[in-house]
Amino acid sequence: MRKSYSFLLLTLFFSMNLLAQSAIQNALSSHGFEKVLIEEEAELIWVFFEHRNFRNPAESMAFASKIIRAHTDKFLVFIPVFHNRPMGKYFGKEFLFKEIDKSDRQLFFQGTATPYRFNLRLMPDITAQFGFLENPLATRTNLIVDTRIYLARGLALHTGMTVPLVNSLDKRDVRPHLSPTHFSYFLSFNSRHFFLLQAGTFFSDRYGGDFQYRYSPLSSAFSMGVSTSLTGYYLQSWNALRIGGIKLPTWNFDISYAIGRLGLDIQLRVGQFLYGDKGGRLDLIRQYGNVDFGLHYSYTTLDQGIGAQVAFPLFPGKLFRSKHVELRATEEFRWEYQYRPNYPKAAKDFRTGTPRLDNVLRQYRSAFIQGIR
Known part of the structure; x- marks a missing residue:
């Protein structure tokens, strides 16, 4: 009985996470973001995206932050994409930078990102x-x-x-x-x-x-x-x-x-x-x-x-x-x-x-x- 109860709680937790990810993905897509992929951890969300209306990724990341904050207050790590390739990791209010690595690229390439329009x-x-x-x-x-x-x-x-x-x-x-x-x-x-x-x-x-x-x-x-x-x-x-x-x-x-x-x-x-x-x-x-x-x-x-x-x-x-x-x-x-x-x-x-x-x-x-x- 306890195993069944734990399994139901675990299933409910993952279902809620998937719903939250889908809501964020849909909200970003409706505002012009493409190649959107959301990966969520306990206190962290990875946000892959491209937005071709912006020259400067800082402007697009600031725009994405406002949209995502309506759905979650977790720590955000942005990974902007150019020509379908991840460029780097940016986090914090100042969008501090960290280099992309092999695991980040695999996460994006193996995931299911929204298509280009x-x-x-x-x-x-x-x-x-x-x-x-x-x-x-x-x-x-x-x-x-x-x-x-x-x-x-x-x-x-x-x-x-x-x-x-x-x-x-x-x-x-x-x-x-x-x-x-x-x-x-x-x-x-x-x-x-x-x-x-x-x-x-x-x-x-x-x-x-x-x-x-x-x-x-x-x-x-x-x-x-x-x-x-x-x-x-x-x-x-x-x-x-x-x-x-x-x-x-x-x-x-x-x-x-x-x-x-x-x-x-x-x-x-x-x-x-x-x-x-x-x-x-x-x-x-x-x-x-x-x-x-x-x-x-x-x-x-x-x-x-x-x-x-x-x-x-x-x-x-x-x-x-x-x-x-x-x-x-x-x-x-x-x-x-x-x-x-x-x-x-x-x-x-x-x-x-x-x-x-x-x-x-x-x-x-x-x-x-x-x-x-």
């Missing part, structure tokens, strides 16, 4: 040139409607449509056409080593392949990275595709140091840029929550110049959301202006459609998260 993203694509006598500000503005389809762990297809809106810059076709389309593969080890490999078509009218590696301990202020690409020129229009040959490769090495309490990142990069010029670039990037603002100076074999950049999520983020589909504004709109007196193409890069590793990992660094909270 079919996520449609609206993103403006703006190209501008200043200084023409007849047209002081010439612009080409497109609206990109794209999506990322996850095919396997870390592997995704990025594609969509480009809708031209305004073009006073050149004579390109103003009818909708396929936007930059590429495969990307993201790999991470122990919150220290990160790889990103991409192949397909990119912005700046480039096609080919791009490889990035970064040694970036998320608990450290120091990081370094290498990247290389091999691309050619292409021009996509409504009914035609022009493809040029593969050009010079690019290669870059950079070192970066974060002053977390100031939200400041100092980055020095040297290498060969898109048009074959060799040289370096110094960036000072200040982080304000979800917004990055930066100033830079570059010097290459073609020219020298100064410039500024800004990256921020477009308000209001979510436009429509159901259980399986979401329409949203981009989580990162990045705009950069460079002034070069002699050769505008000096120290040029191209965008792939997925933020570069240094811009992604900067958001996860514990120094930045503690510095901006």
Whole structure:
């Protein structure tokens, strides 16, 4: 009789835990969280998640805390996910950091996390040139409607449509056409080593392949990275595709140091840029929550110049959301202006459609998260 009574109590305890986990999971999912997995212990809850409306995981963890506190007061350990891979463990009011380990990855990969939604993203694509006598500000503005389809762990297809809106810059076709389309593969080890490999078509009218590696301990202020690409020129229009040959490769090495309490990142990069010029670039990037603002100076074999950049999520983020589909504004709109007196193409890069590793990992660094909270 006592054994039966103990068994019933044990069954009731586990049933209540499962109900609580399910309620938290459903609440987070209804607010846009994806890949949600809740694992509960006696006084501890592990929360795996991804939320693509936020650039900075500190903002998403603060949002998740408010939702979960309506269901439990247990100690929370957050493990944010990027491209279906856990990044690190954050806990406490300041989201203190601890590296991910093998058991944490197994817990996530063997668990049953909520799926990704079919996520449609609206993103403006703006190209501008200043200084023409007849047209002081010439612009080409497109609206990109794209999506990322996850095919396997870390592997995704990025594609969509480009809708031209305004073009006073050149004579390109103003009818909708396929936007930059590429495969990307993201790999991470122990919150220290990160790889990103991409192949397909990119912005700046480039096609080919791009490889990035970064040694970036998320608990450290120091990081370094290498990247290389091999691309050619292409021009996509409504009914035609022009493809040029593969050009010079690019290669870059950079070192970066974060002053977390100031939200400041100092980055020095040297290498060969898109048009074959060799040289370096110094960036000072200040982080304000979800917004990055930066100033830079570059010097290459073609020219020298100064410039500024800004990256921020477009308000209001979510436009429509159901259980399986979401329409949203981009989580990162990045705009950069460079002034070069002699050769505008000096120290040029191209965008792939997925933020570069240094811009992604900067958001996860514990120094930045503690510095901006």
